[in-house]
Amino acid sequence: MRSTATLDKFAKIATVFIFLLLLFILYQILNRGEEPVTIYRAIIDSLLFFVAVFCFFYSTKGYSIHSGKLVIERPIGKKVISLNKLKGIYDYQKIEKGFTIRTFGNGGLFGYFGYYSNDKIGRFKLYSTKRKDFYILDFGKEKIGISPDQPEFIEALKGYVSKPDAPQS
Structure with missing residues (x-):
């Protein structure tokens, strides 16, 4: 089973905005003329480019299930x-959310991924393309957020939820 993962409206806007900013910076560098490039300017420009490339490579493109394993395609x-x-x-929109904060991750450029923390859910890793419309997969100690486009994908995942052990007689 496979599902695509498309960006939500905010992520699309953030991605386009960052690319326009990078193009503007690149134009400023190339159109500088005889002006010397300062080391600080070069570091900041390089850092912005590195962050954009990093976010692209770690962005979520889709999900699939193979041999009892969830595959996050990047x-x-x-x-x-x-x-x-x-x-x-758990559907993130239907649970009592509380306050969510991004502790180390990306929040819009090519999606939402990284480490997040919530006062009701706890800490979780997010591999999502949607800011609010995602599902939390609870593995006990670890929680993972995903946002497949096809609802059938979540139904297929529900077949892997471990059932409590039957009482011994």
Whole structure:
């Protein structure tokens, strides 16, 4: 089973804005003429370019399920997560959210990924293309957020939720 992952409106706007900013900076560098380039300006320009490239390579392009594993497709490579310890799947929009903060991650450029923290859910990793419309996969100690476009993908994942052990008689 495979699902695409398309960017939400905010992520599209943020991505276009950052690219226009990078083009403007590049134009300023090339149109500078005889003016010397300061080391600070060069560092800042390089850092902005590096951040944009980094965000592209780690952005989520889609999801698939193969042999009991969730595969998160990214340009830099696939992130493979075993589904054998999946305890539950929760719709982020339907749970009591509380306050969410990005602790180390990206919040708009090519999507939303990295480490986030929520006072109700706890800490979780996000591999999403949507800011609010995603699902939390609960693996016990680890929680992961994903945002597949096709609802059938979540239904397929629900088949991997581990059932509580039957009482012994």
